[in-house]
Amino acid sequence: MNADQWIDKLKWRYATKQFDPTQKIDSETWGKVEESLILTPSSFGLQPWKFIVITDDAVKQSLLPHSWGQPQVTDCSHLVVLAARSPITEAEVTEFINLTATTRGVTPEALDAYKGMMLGFLSHMDDDTRTEWAKNQVYIALGQLMSTAAAIGLDACPMEGIVPAEYDKILNLEEQGYTTVLACPMGFRSAQDKYPELAKVRYTADKLIQHI
Numbered sequence: 650m651n652a653d654q655w656i657d658k659l660k661w662r663y664a665t666k667q668f669d670p671t672q673k674i675d676s677e678t679w680g681k682v683e684e685s686l687i688l689t690p691s692s693f694g695l696q697p698w699k700f701i702v703i704t705d706d707a708v709k710q711s712l713l714p715h716s717w718g719q720p721q722v723t724d725c726s727h728l729v730v731l732a733a734r735s736p737i738t739e740a741e742v743t744e745f746i747n748l749t750a751t752t753r754g755v756t757p758e759a760l761d762a763y764k765g766m767m768l769g770f771l772s773h774m775d776d777d778t779r780t781e782w783a784k785n786q787v788y789i790a791l792g793q794l795m796s797t798a799a800a801i802g803l804d805a806c807p808m809e810g811i812v813p814a815e816y817d818k819i820l821n822l823e824e825q826g827y828t829t830v831l832a833c834p835m836g837f838r839s840a841q842d843k844y845p846e847l848a849k850v851r852y853t854a855d856k857l858i859q860h861i
């Protein structure tokens with residue numbers, strides 16, 4: 650894909666309001682979407698998140714009343730709930746150091762300075778601030794998810810219009826140490842959706858980009 654083709658993909662994508670409930674994403678393609686989520690970069694590489702992929706109709710239905718009634722939640726093929734680690738602790742830093750050591754063939758002790766830097770960074774934050782930090786990281790994953798969807802021709806709707814606390818309850822996230830940040834229904838646009846015909850509303854480069 651060249652740069653012009655990439656821009657065309659970004660113009661093709663839009664926040665899908667109406668999905669075609671009869672069209673499902675095949676499992677091979679979905680596997681690539683998950684791979685792209687896993688490849689998302691994060692601060693220090695800590696990956697303070699979990700992605701819950703919901704295809705079960707009953708679970709989708711139970712989330713609808715906590716999604717401002719937005720029908721994308723039930724009509725989509727795959728509903729992704731993006732959750733943040735809440736709060737991240739020393740245990741997760743140690744787990745990440747151990748993974749890095751195994752992956753890169755070094756001892757965990759060789760990474761002591763790196764570990765100390767991460768713990769120092771977190772030590773300045775209380776639990777709420779740590780969770781806010783993790784939520785910010787989750788938005789990077791959302792961006793990657795939406796770009797991947799656009800690149801491979803899937804539709805998506807990023808969705809903050811949900812009640813995270815209710816999602817947490819239904820998905821048992823609190824007991825797993827996570828909290829819902831937002832949802833992203835994915836699938837295929839309905840031919841009835843009028844939104845793709847609307848012009849994109851974006852400020853000009855003059856306002857948004859400063860060259861120095």
Ligand SMILES: Cc1cc2nc3c(=O)[nH]c(=O)nc-3n(C[C@H](O)[C@H](O)[C@H](O)COP(=O)(O)O)c2cc1C
Nearest residue numbers: 662663664665666719806807808809810811831849
């Ligand atoms: C973080 C975030 C949350 C959003 N929440 C919702 C939502 O709850 N429901 C919805 O229909 N659109 C939602 N949107 C879609 C935006 O309204 C949309 O992306 C924006 O108007 C730009 O339009 P476009 O994505 O079609 O280019 C959200 C977008 C983002 C990035």
